Amino acid sequence: GNSVTQMEGPVTLSEEAFLTINCTYTATGYPSLFWYVQYPGEGLQLLLKATKADDKGSNKGFEATYRKETTSFHLEKGSVQVSDSAVYFCALSDPGGYNKLIFGAGTRLAVHP
Amino acid sequence: EAGVAQSPRYKIIEKRQSVAFWCNPISGHATLYWYQQILGQGPKLLIQFQNNGVVDDSQLPKDRFSAERLKGVDSTLKIQPAKLEDSAVYLCASSLERGPYEQYFGPGTRLTVT
Numbered sequence: 001g002n003s004v005t006q007m008e009g010p011v012t013l014s015e016e017a018f019l020t021i022n023c024t025y026t027a028t029g030y031p032s033l034f035w036y037v038q039y040p041g042e043g044l045q046l047l048l049k050a051t052k053a054d055d056k057g058s059n060k061g062f063e064a065t066y067r068k069e070t071t072s073f074h075l076e077k078g079s080v081q082v083s084d085s086a087v088y089f090c091a092l093s094d095p096g097g098y099n100k101l102i103f104g105a106g107t108r109l110a111v112h113p
Numbered sequence: 114e115a116g117v118a119q120s121p122r123y124k125i126i127e128k129r130q131s132v133a134f135w136c137n138p139i140s141g142h143a144t145l146y147w148y149q150q151i152l153g154q155g156p157k158l159l160i161q162f163q164n165n166g167v168v169d170d171s172q173l174p175k176d177r178f179s180a181e182r183l184k185g186v187d188s189t190l191k192i193q194p195a196k197l198e199d200s201a202v203y204l205c206a207s208s209l210e211r212g213p214y215e216q217y218f219g220p221g222t223r224l225t226v227t
Contacts, residue, residue, distance in 0.1 A: 004155075036218075043117075044156070044204065044218040089155050098169045100146070101216060103155030 002027045006090045006104035013080055013111050021075040021107045023064075023090035031092040033057075033066050033073040034101065038087045047075075047088070080111045115139065117219035119205050125225045131193035134222045138186070138207030144168075145182055146216060147190050148204040156204055162188065195226045 048057030053068035148156035164185040182188040206216040
């Protein structure tokens with residue numbers, strides 16, 4: 001079945017460091033891919049998305065490129081801030097399953113000054 | 114624009130008791146989702162409504178869980194009787210339509226079953 005695998009956390013970085021959170025997926029058909037973020041004490045919110053191969057989603061300095069050949073959607077940011085500390089979830093929209101979201105387990109990011 | 118509202122925010126019950134959660138989606142959103150998020154895991158879809166009809170309830174444990182969406186707006190999710198393994202955060206989300214549209218999530222209800 002369709003699934004998402006993302007790197008385990010926690011990821012601990014110093015402010016202004018480069019961030020990569022790996023995400024790979026297994027899917028039949030052509031899913032859309034998403035990164036959601038959950039800040040402490042808040043609900044899940046969409047960070048970025050890509051709907052077809054080679055699309056790049058970007059928001060708030062974060063980027064991810066839909067790579068069909070490697071079935072990946074890695075999240076990157078060039079310079080993280082303390083305010084980026086949160087849990088990040090990679091997800092796919094299952095076109096054969098009424099477009100429900102299938103989430104990875106989440107990666108906790110902690111950025112310290 | 115008001116977000117997705119959920120209540121209660123926290124609930125503690127004993128096993129074999131029943132509990133109900135309420136969700137009010139964003140106005141005009143036709144599709145409503147209930148997810149279960151167990152600690153340390155990503156959210157898992159329990160049930161999806163399109164207006165007031167069920168689109169997907171394949172992962173809903175129907176022997177103990179039930180959900181309804183009256184008049185295509187508010188929704189309630191019920192567990193009866195609860196088990197220890199039902200301890201989780203229950204998230205409600207809504208989107209404009211079915212499809213790869215952004216889903217907007219509520220703050221969730223944290224359920225603890227003792």
